[in-house]
Amino acid sequence: MTVTLEGAWALSPSVALRPERFGALAYHFGTRRLTFLKRPELVAVVRGLATADDVEAALEGAGVPAEHYPAYLAALDGLAATDMIQERAA
Amino acid sequence: MRLIDHFESGLDAPICLTWELTYACNLECAHCLSSSGRRDPRELTTEQCEAVIDELQRMQVFYVNIGGGEPTVRPDFWHLVEYAVAHDVGVKFSTNGIRLTPERAAWLASTDYVDVQISLDGATAEVNDRVRGAGSYDTAIAALRNLRDAGFKDAKVSVVCTRENIGQLDEFKAIADEYGATLRLTRLRPSGRGADVWDDLHPLPEQQKVLYDWLMASGERVLTGDSFFHLAAFGESLPGLNLCGAGRVVCLIDPIGDVYACPFAIYDNFLAGNLLADGGFARVWRESELFTELRAPQTGGACSGCAHYDGCRGGCMAAKFFTGLPLDGPDPECVQGYGEAALAEPRGIPAASRDHSRSAPTRNAPVLLTLSRRSDLKDLSSPAAPPVSACAESPLAGFVPQPERV
Numbered sequence: 001m002t003v004t005l006e007g008a009w010a011l012s013p014s015v016a017l018r019p020e021r022f023g024a025l026a027y028h029f030g031t032r033r034l035t036f037l038k039r040p041e042l043v044a045v046v047r048g049l050a051t052a053d054d055v056e057a058a059l060e061g062a063g064v065p066a067e068h069y070p071a072y073l074a075a076l077d078g079l080a081a082t083d084m085i086q087e088r089a090a
Numbered sequence: 091m092r093l094i095d096h097f098e099s100g101l102d103a104p105i106c107l108t109w110e111l112t113y114a115c116n117l118e119c120a121h122c123l124s125s126s127g128r129r130d131p132r133e134l135t136t137e138q139c140e141a142v143i144d145e146l147q148r149m150q151v152f153y154v155n156i157g158g159g160e161p162t163v164r165p166d167f168w169h170l171v172e173y174a175v176a177h178d179v180g181v182k183f184s185t186n187g188i189r190l191t192p193e194r195a196a197w198l199a200s201t202d203y204v205d206v207q208i209s210l211d212g213a214t215a216e217v218n219d220r221v222r223g224a225g226s227y228d229t230a231i232a233a234l235r236n237l238r239d240a241g242f243k244d245a246k247v248s249v250v251c252t253r254e255n256i257g258q259l260d261e262f263k264a265i266a267d268e269y270g271a272t273l274r275l276t277r278l279r280p281s282g283r284g285a286d287v288w289d290d291l292h293p294l295p296e297q298q299k300v301l302y303d304w305l306m307a308s309g310e311r312v313l314t315g316d317s318f319f320h321l322a323a324f325g326e327s328l329p330g331l332n333l334c335g336a337g338r339v340v341c342l343i344d345p346i347g348d349v350y351a352c353p354f355a356i357y358d359n360f361l362a363g364n365l366l367a368d369g370g371f372a373r374v375w376r377e378s379e380l381f382t383e384l385r386a387p388q389t390g391g392a393c394s395g396c397a398h399y400d401g402c403r404g405g406c407m408a409a410k411f412f413t414g415l416p417l418d419g420p421d422p423e424c425v426q427g428y429g430e431a432a433l434a435e436p437r438g439i440p441a442a443s444r445d446h447s448r449s450a451p452t453r454n455a456p457v458l459l460t461l462s463r464r465s466d467l468k469d470l471s472s473p474a475a476p477p478v479s480a481c482a483e484s485p486l487a488g489f490v491p492q493p494e495r496v
Binding site for chain 2 (some may be wrong): 022
């Protein structure tokens with residue numbers, strides 16, 4: 001399943017975020033997988049997913065310029081593949 | 091700033107924390123990192139342990155690696171595991187399997203967020219029991235079987251790589267597969283009692299290449315606890331952090347609340363403070379002089395001119411310290427050969443400290459001595475050459491008693 005601008009996603013309920021200077025550590029208690037969110041903007045996007053209408057709104061909300069959307073979608077894809085974020089009903 | 095630079099300058103809380111709950115152990119492994127055996131009378135109480143967990147929760151330390159000694163011999167062990175999980179601190183615990191009964195395995199299978207790691211240092215009883223003690227192989231395998239039969243998913247089989255078991259890597263993988271477990275390989279450190287046996291047990295240079303190639307081929311299917319970053323100097327880096335995390339992203343809490351820079355450095359020089367005496371774990375982690383020092387920019391020292399320094403970053407601090415090598419020089423197992431040269435120089439090995447070994451070995455204790463013939467005797471079949479030195483010659487040599495004449 002691919003993350004698209006129109007999709008609705010949220011942080012997985014088993015994942016905790018710990019703020020760090022470089023961004024955040026994301027830890028999945030179920031899979032025991034640790035992931036580094038290497039940019040504060042990405043952390044803002046991930047945190048904003050649950051309340052934004054769709055991914056695009058979350059990117060906008062975090063102030064990500066449109067030309068960077070593809071890179072962020074790729075990063076979100078990676079997080080989706082490891083169950084860090086989950087698709088939700090829009 | 092690259093991610094690795096953030097790690098080198100230290101995080102506000104450790105990523106990975108090892109907590110040795112007790113120095114008591116039913117085994118007496120020859121290479122025990124923490125020289126365990128006897129319980130320390132100052133061991134943290136249940137309430138004190140709960141307070142530590144509360145603090146870890148506040149710091150968002152997501153999980154702890156609990157070890158010992160043998161942590162499951164603490165009567166409050168299972169309670170503390172439950173307490174940690176209930177407070178958002180996941181638990182992975184290392185055990186030799188002694189308490190993993192079918193009932194306990196069933197309980198573990200029903201609990202989320204608990205990971206179990208069974209120590210096994212030989213894929214056969216012969217190789218394992220030689221260093222871990224008689225019967226320890228059977229105990230570990232029984233524990234793995236109980237976990238599998240109870241439906242516990244993805245236990246870890248944790249192997250310390252030695253000269254004697256490098257040839258068994260495929261067998262270890264087969265054991266892990268048989269029990270639905272993941273194989274985890276770690277490096278033999280000359281720490282604790284490991285200092286006594288390191289010379290005889292650490293992998294030979296050609297075995298390190300075997301290990302490196304095997305790990306590269308296995309990728310992320312085999313875990314390493316990031317312990318082989320010194321092998322990065324062979325070429326490509328292995329998956330993982332590839333830096334010494336001591337006092338920067340990892341540390342160790344010992345059974346009496348002493349905080350050390352890393353699990354392989356239970357020694358005065360690496361003691362940052364005590365969480366009871368120095369105002370809690372967070373304060374020790376953030377303010378101790380030792381950790382501040384470890385987080386300061388380090389120079390490569392003797393290694394700075396080496397083309398591989400960016401890969402291995404000088405290797406393991408504990409391995410250098412306990413073999414008496416300077417901390418800013420090469421790792422004793424440097425794969426470019428600088429370690430052997432350094433080991434050949436005059437050096438002093440640090441005296442044993444913090445020893446909780448039993449005062450007298452028990453019936454099952456491993457004995458690494460092997461009885462053999464003197465190597466300088468050419469003709470091993472000849473009984474004519476007795477193993478005595480010149481000064482041990484009998485004063486009666488050559489004296490042939492004659493029957494007394496009466």
